[in-house]
Amino acid sequence: MWSYVARRLLYSIPVYLGIILIMMGALRLRDPVSAYLGKNATAETALLKKASMGLDRPFLPIGIEDPAEPFGIEPIVEVGRVGFYPPLRTQYVEFLWRILRFDFGTAERPYRSWQFESDNVGAKLADAVWPTLKITIPALVLTATIAILVGLLSAAYRGSVLDKTLMVLVVLGMSISVVVFIVLGQVFGSSWLNGKLGFELFASNGYEPGIQNWVKYCALPVIIGVVVGMGYDARFYRAVMVEETSRDYITTAVAKGAPRHKIIFVHMLKNAMIPVITRIMITIPFLITGSIVMEYQFRIPGMGKLLIDAIVNKDFPIIQTFTAVLAGLFILTNILTDVLYALVDPRVRLA
């Protein structure tokens, strides 16, 4: 098992290096500094901004210098216009080194956000993780639990009124835009309901830290997240469970006279765990990255809002770091999923 994990990690390294290379290259297709600086930016300001982020250095150890904007370092060797530069001082290697150390800014070695110049990128990401997790984890747990339950019941009572009713409800939830639910939630779940109750049960927007504020600021987004997300999961789980109902072990269990609830919740559920785990695992990176729409509309200062604000404000260090972290999370999640397969299903051989 451990050798498998190590092997998967090793295989992932070139994939990750490639992702970072492509991502960094894409972010530099247009000059990030001129995009960030406003209408009064001078050439001097642009040069200082570039230098502060190392954007005046060559991207890769091999590069062609623009005579109008020379690199901030001298080449080791120069062949015609092509220069070879010290690799450790190139943007790509420097950023990889930063990722490797997970160093996104400290008091001694700052790595500042462009928009929030008093804050390090790492601190901004760390601050944004908790609000996101306070929404995404309860939403994931509730969605998965309810969706599995709905999937099991629908499959067990396939074709019945119960099955059809449940499916209509979950499909309705997923068919309506999340923005509609958010607006309805804010108008009726917050403004109208609070008016009726005489106190503010659910805030229409905003966020305050502390578990005591969870209901006020996080419950409504969680409820909406569950309503919207459940349809996709429930339909998927139902399909998985329906397939399971035709398996021999179910026929055997029925023939043995096993109780229906035991067949559903023990035999069927256990054997359907691989697709269930896959489904849950692929959502893990999004637990961290959050829901952009939800956080934006509810003004929750989570990762999704951080990303969208960074994109809108052309905050290059945040966008670059966020993307690198997200890519890393995806790769780690994939490896974790494979490991979990083996744990829940001995038929899966990792060797």
Add this chain to the structure above:
Amino acid sequence: MMRRPRSSTTCSLLAGAVGLLVAMLALSPVAAQSTGEKFARLPIRSDGPKSLDPAKGSTSYDNQVVCQIYETLLQYKYLVRPDSVTSYEDVSEPLLLAEMPKVSDEADGKQVWKFKLRDDVFFHDDACFPGGKGRKLATDDVFYSWKRLADPKYEYENYWLLQDTILGLDEFKEKFATRQPSKSEPNPPPPPPFDYAAPVEGFRKVSDTEFEVILKKSVVRFGWVISMFQTSIVAREAVEKYGDTLGKHPVGTGPFILKNESDWKPGQNMILHRNPNYRTELYPSEATPKEKEQGLLASAGQKLPLLDRIELTFYTPDPVMWQDFQDRKIALVQVPAEYFEKAFVKRTKRLTKEYSDNGIQAEAVPLLDFIFRGFNMEDPILGGYDEKRTKIRQAISLAVDLDEHNDTFYNGINVVYDGPIPPPLDGFPKNGKAPNSFRGPNLRKARELLAEAGYPEGRGLPEIEYYTSKGSNQAEQTQAEIRQLARIGIRLNPKMVDFSELIEAINQKKAQMFGFAWGSDYPDPENNLALFYSRNKAPGANHYNYDRPEFDKLYEQIIVMKPGPERTRIIEQMRDMVIADVPFVGSMARTRFYLAHPFLKNFKPSEDFYNWFKYLDVDASAPR
């Protein structure tokens, strides 16, 4: 044997979950705790400031907050809103100064500004001062704060405000600037460490409260610049203590303070408290007639700020802000375009009955806006100053119907005008119409000009690449322009791009025609006319690459001329020059509408300046 443990476990879990929920509800701050303080919740229609350091601020969102905490030498008069403005003296008054600066011209062309600081201004109490007690403001603070703009550490973000203005300041800046490698100097030596003690010839200290600033020449805009938040006065002790994090630890002299770092949740909200040591600064007793009639002098003579606390909420999605205003969670709101007709009757621009019956207050705030469609004057087809290409641009201008745009996309609330100078600035044409106007729609004339240019009905004229940024209704606006120009046979090839791509296309002179807007940095027409000065060509602010030596000469005259009829005449001459050359199709200036609940008093918003929160008051007895 019957086994029941599973169901009892489930019951326990359920009971636990319900208990937890009840406990969280019980702890939830469902009702705001009353502190007895007078406060107002005010919206900022953005995700808020990025830094509270004036040297780093640039946007109006930074301004909205920074100017509550820091102060400038001069400020705009809150209740003096004249129909036209010719000089900073028309609308400015001392803030940190004891009196208006005395300006004298020297024989050698230099200009001396004599300043006298108030003797009762103290910085906020802060740990950066000995004993945590804010010290008195002094002359050296002014020099220090302005030198900061020349410090490369702050990337010269706001140095443009003082560039080519104060005697010796440019040289001071250059002394500490990193020199770029050149052919003659491929490896320039590193600059010396920035030295705030190094002298600047134009800064002359008379005493701790009196000083002179010598300008290289008479620079009219200096009078405006010293009201701009970027030139606010900071304390050296605070900069040295907080360094890069000064943006989160503001220490100013203003009416409000940020008590704790946790009072600012970026992207969320910020709570500012009354500065307990604020000097005796009184609510104004001077007002223009309209403001008097509105009863805005009722608080005259009261000590500022009138509120104990302001809670600023940062909104990016407009619907959320609008809903919060409906729920009376915020005291005022800037009306988003899509909600205009909910609050106002489109035809009359008056409040709907429902709103006026509820006592909602409304204010229209005209912006110093210049919305236009520009041409690249270096483009081989559309650019140039010869008769043929000028006529093509004139034809395009005559085919575009800005009134239709205004009515369709802006609820008819914009001001459509000729030239680049918005109302109420000097040089704004009477009723918005210049004598040599090429404002459309005049399709007959447009077709004639196009035919005279050699393209009858647009035949033979290649498709024009029109760059515009993706925005809320930009696609629809572009479609309207395509339709309008098609009426005279001109074809537009729209390029809807991100704003950064638009800037890049303009800077690289790739965009033949482009949609853009300019918000004046200060209310002097010079700021807008600088957009046509040849030394500012792309990548500078002259996006049109307009280059006319006679215009340049006039521009160089007006930047050093005192406001008066002669300056106005030259400004009008420059305006008419660009109108005739048509480097742009325009123009429009937006008007923003604000609403306020009846409990908010002294409500007179402005977007030329933002330190008016200190004048706001609330009727504590009114329902909130």
